[in-house]
Amino acid sequence: MKRNPYRTQRIAFFFLLLATLLIVVPVGLIIVAIIQKGLPAITWEFLSDVPRRGMRSGGIFPAVVGTLYLVSGSILFALPIGVLAAIYLSEYAKQNMLTRIIKLAIVNLAGVPSVVYGLFGLALFVVFFKFGASILSGSLTLGIMILPIIITTSREALESVPYSFREVSLSLGASKWQTIRHIVLPNAIPGILTGTILGLGRAAGETAPILFTVAAFYLPRLPKSIFDQAMALPYHLYVISTQVPNVDEKIRYGTALVLLTMVLFMNLIAIIIRAKLRKRKKW
């Protein structure tokens, strides 16, 4: 029997479209379910008050603030180190054994389960450096966790800047560092931001790395310094869902909604900045 190429194509398109739609469906369902069940809980009091009556009522303000601190802290630590490491690896490192080992280590770092980061943070920052369970320890642990994401995406962004731009810059007598600083880096920033977005979302949402390093079970006040413990949204959500009996469902979903909104909002800001920078890109 002769095959009809147009029919084959239609069938292929159908499955490709189906696979794409199947990705959207769970995301949509999660968002709809959380909004539906969580929205009634969202009041000014819920957002601005401390948890009360064993976290069965009151608000989640300390957890919101804690998560903001942790995310900013981890980005503050991971972004500069990650970008500098990426510049070294893509622009300066020679293709030798050491470079290969470093690259392999970064790939493996990305595959380490997050609870292992938690234990590592406990051993290194909490115990060895004596930072205690604190925002500093938690931020550093989350920072190490998102480093591989930032390094990998930054490297890709740097390497996607056309080689010819570098040649032109060098041929005009600019030094290698000037070329990187004035030509390569400005054109790689949108890509680097993409990595930062991914890292941000991950740092905001992970529970395991903060479990032993910073998260307080119940701390109805704001942290006073970076050496203080703090509540954090993902851990708070875990606690009120599994550790505390008789928490109203809408409080749980309300907390999830706030966490989701925060992550999406942070992503949105980064996406807007990226779009603005892309528009400026002139090739």
Add this chain to the structure above:
Amino acid sequence: MVKFDIQNLSIWFKEAQALKDVTMQVEAHEILSVIGPSNSGKTTFLRTLNRLNDLELSLRMQGFVYFEGKDIRTMDVELVRKKMGMVFALPLPLPLSIFDNVAYGVRMHGEHNKKKIIQAVQEALQQAYIWDEVKDRLSESAFKLSGGQQQRLCIARTLAVGPEVILFDEPCSGLDPISTAKVEETMLKLKEQYTIVLVTNNVKQAARVGDRTAFFLMGELIELEKTDKIFTSPAQARTNDYISGKFG
């Protein structure tokens, strides 16, 4: 006066030999055309002169290149590239405005005085005969210019740095005949102040603008003569075959 003195230059990429024992001189204020079929080592030769070949990790070099008597490998690489401006085969503006493209090199060499930068940009654009076409749109992206304009902008960008030699690497291979004529006209005028080495695939272009012409084949320098001589009575049969279009 001899600008470049090239002695027994051989270059290998891994095992493949790209240049074989080339010995020649480039005189000051001449246009030296380098012709030959593709893969004959013309571009490799040109990129040796401003040490852009240093970027190739698999490259091995033997022999010497002296610039005004100094071995270029003992010179500061940034200085070598400042003195030897290069214009590439395709117009390659940087992703910046027209003004910033020309100002880029000036700034990178440490000039921060705004007035001096503006002056240098204007002079370079005038020298490259593109000032009248771009003077009202200096802040626009360089990518908005036509191909020929972009290439003359690249020439201006090279001139702004204050080179002594300009290396052209098939500068018209992506351009239409009218743009080509403009670039050639620019080259002829630049020769008064600069020394020009022009690598070209276009034999007729070599005949039009070159004072002397070097013919490369398979990495060897076959013949280097005054352009009139090489196009009327070349010493080598292979040169004659190439310029008359029997191969290439």
